Amino acid sequence: MSTLEINLIQGDAKRFAGITKIEENLSRLAWILLASVFVLGVGIGSAYMYASQSIAKLESTNVALSRDINAQSVKEGLLLSLVERTGIAQRALAAAKPWGKLFRVLPQVAPESSFRSVSIDETSLVTTTLELGSVDEAVTVVTNMMSLANEKELRSPQMLSFSLKEDESVQMTVSFHPLL
Amino acid sequence: MARFETLVRTYKNAFISVALIIFCVMAAFFAIIPAARKTIEAFGELKRMNEQTSILQKKLDTLQSLSEDTLRHDLSTVLSAVPFDRSFATLFETVEGIANRTGVSITDMSISGSATLATPSASKLSATDKKLGTRTIPFSVAVTGPLPSIEQFITLVPGVRRLLRIRVFSITFPKSERPVSIMIDLDGFYEPLPTNIGAVKATLPTLSEADTNVIARLVEMPLIAERVEGGQSLPPPLIGKVKEDPFAP
Numbered sequence: 001m002s003t004l005e006i007n008l009i010q011g012d013a014k015r016f017a018g019i020t021k022i023e024e025n026l027s028r029l030a031w032i033l034l035a036s037v038f039v040l041g042v043g044i045g046s047a048y049m050y051a052s053q054s055i056a057k058l059e060s061t062n063v064a065l066s067r068d069i070n071a072q073s074v075k076e077g078l079l080l081s082l083v084e085r086t087g088i089a090q091r092a093l094a095a096a097k098p099w100g101k102l103f104r105v106l107p108q109v110a111p112e113s114s115f116r117s118v119s120i121d122e123t124s125l126v127t128t129t130l131e132l133g134s135v136d137e138a139v140t141v142v143t144n145m146m147s148l149a150n151e152k153e154l155r156s157p158q159m160l161s162f163s164l165k166e167d168e169s170v171q172m173t174v175s176f177h178p179l180l
Numbered sequence: 181m182a183r184f185e186t187l188v189r190t191y192k193n194a195f196i197s198v199a200l201i202i203f204c205v206m207a208a209f210f211a212i213i214p215a216a217r218k219t220i221e222a223f224g225e226l227k228r229m230n231e232q233t234s235i236l237q238k239k240l241d242t243l244q245s246l247s248e249d250t251l252r253h254d255l256s257t258v259l260s261a262v263p264f265d266r267s268f269a270t271l272f273e274t275v276e277g278i279a280n281r282t283g284v285s286i287t288d289m290s291i292s293g294s295a296t297l298a299t300p301s302a303s304k305l306s307a308t309d310k311k312l313g314t315r316t317i318p319f320s321v322a323v324t325g326p327l328p329s330i331e332q333f334i335t336l337v338p339g340v341r342r343l344l345r346i347r348v349f350s351i352t353f354p355k356s357e358r359p360v361s362i363m364i365d366l367d368g369f370y371e372p373l374p375t376n377i378g379a380v381k382a383t384l385p386t387l388s389e390a391d392t393n394v395i396a397r398l399v400e401m402p403l404i405a406e407r408v409e410g411g412q413s414l415p416p417p418l419i420g421k422v423k424e425d426p427f428a429p
Contacts, residue, residue: 023194030200037207044215051222058229065236066380072243076377076384078251079243084374085258086391088314089343089398092262092369095312096345100335112327119350 101180102126105153109174110141116171127160127175138162138170145176154178232381239384254395260405261343261398264373266317270405271368274342275321277404282332284325287361291319308367316367318347324361327353334362341401343369 069076099120106118106128114137116129132138145157160173188195263270272289279286309315323333330351337344349364387395 019191019194023191023197026194026197026201030197030204033204034200037204037212040212041207041215044212044219048215048219048222051219051226054226055222055229058226058233061233062229062236065233065240068240069236069243069380072240073377075243075246075248075251077374078248078255079246079387080377080385081373082251082255082258083385083387083391085255085262085371086387086394088369088371089258089261090390090394091313092343092345093394093397095367096338096343098335098338099346099349100331100338103331103334115351115353116355117350117352119348120346121348 097124097180099180102178105148105178108148108153109144110137114141124177124180125175126154126178127173129171129173132170132172134168135164135170138172141172141174145174149176152179235381235383242384242386257341257395257398260403261341261401262314262369262371263342264370266368266370268317270342271317271319273405274340274344275337275366278333278336278340279323281404282325282336283329284323284333286321286323288322289319291317292365312367312369314369314371316345316369318365318367321364321366322361323364324359327360330360330362334364336402337364337366339401341398341403342405345369 102118102120106112106115109128110130110132114130114132116131118126118128120126130138130141132141142159145154148154149157154176157176158174160175162170162172164170260270268291275289276286306316308318323330325333334346334349337346345367347365347367349362351360351362353360
């Protein structure tokens with residue numbers, strides 16, 4: 001005789017329509033996220049390990065290099081001193097004007113015997129006092145200075161004083177900037 | 181309670197998925213993002229370290245390629261042009277030597293300016309020094325001699341290795357027979373040596389073509405004061421060493 005089994009307990013709650021589809025999507029999303037987290041974790045971890053190891057390796061290399069450089073500190077000091085001093089020497093050389101060239105310009109201004117004084121100030125202005133035999137010689141001096149200015153041997157020629165004496169001799173003071 | 185259990189049993193898969201998603205989000209916020217940040221920082225550090233290593237390696241290669249003897253010789257040459265102290269002796273010897281070579285007589289020589297007794301590093305830079313970018317010793321010389329010799333003297337002064345600069349000069353031509361007398365204000369150059377070389381990681385300066393040309397030009401200049409030749413005046417390098425007696429000169 002067969003028996004009929006009747007179970008009155010409700011096995012599952014009544015499922016909402018379309019819930020299976022949502023469950024499937026959630027499940028897919030969860031697995032994708034989990035895989036991504038795993039891959040990213042492994043990737044980032046590996047990259048960090050690589051970077052850390054490389055840094056440690058470079059640190060030891062740098063320590064060795066620093067030690068070697070320190071061993072060469074005398075050379076480094078010499079090089080630094082040399083570079084610094086060469087720069088200073090360069091500036092000093094640039095500051096030192098070749099005033100000897102002025103003695104090539106002066107005879108072109110007037111004859112040597114007519115010079116009474118020549119002075120140079122800090123601005124490189126040459127001021128010279130001349131004693132000349134006549135006004136004509138004074139005119140020649142002025143002409144000479146003008147032509148030297150045109151030839152770019154000097155600039156800003158100026159007559160500072162001019163005095164004619166009883167014996168027709170002339171004392172004049174002129175200034176100019178020589179282009180050395 | 182039984183209703184909840186039933187609900188869990190019914191939507192078991194959905195609950196597991198949601199739990200996994202929450203776990204992943206939490207892991208991203210609390211593990212992945214900080215770890216990524218740390219890794220990016222580590223790679224930044226690695227890049228810096230690489231650059232530093234490359235600088236250090238380049239510095240070491242440069243230092244190893246340099247000859248200490250050549251450096252000493254070149255520095256000695258440049259120091260003979262611009263000494264590390266005032267070196268009055270070489271200053272006077274140089275001027276006297278130029279006078280002897282050119283056949284003029286020195287009638288007076290005096291050092292002007294203040295703080296001549298201060299140590300080179302303690303002396304303040306004057307306005308001229310600041311403008312020139314180096315320390316100077318202003319001094320005056322009175323010279324007499326025939327005009328061609330005076331001309332040679334003026335020409336030679338800026339051309340000797342103990343570098344000198346003519347600042348001002350004044351020539352008086354007597355009415356009677358020559359000699360001519362001249363009063364010259366000059367500057368001698370000097371500069372104390374650097375006392376430190378900076379950090380190991382500091383970039384090493386290199387000698388430019390202009391620097392090499394300056395050294396070559398200085399070598400060609402006549403050295404009048406012999407005591408500064410051959411590196412005899414070159415002080416022992418203090419850099420990298422501790423002086424036993426800090427008060428010793």
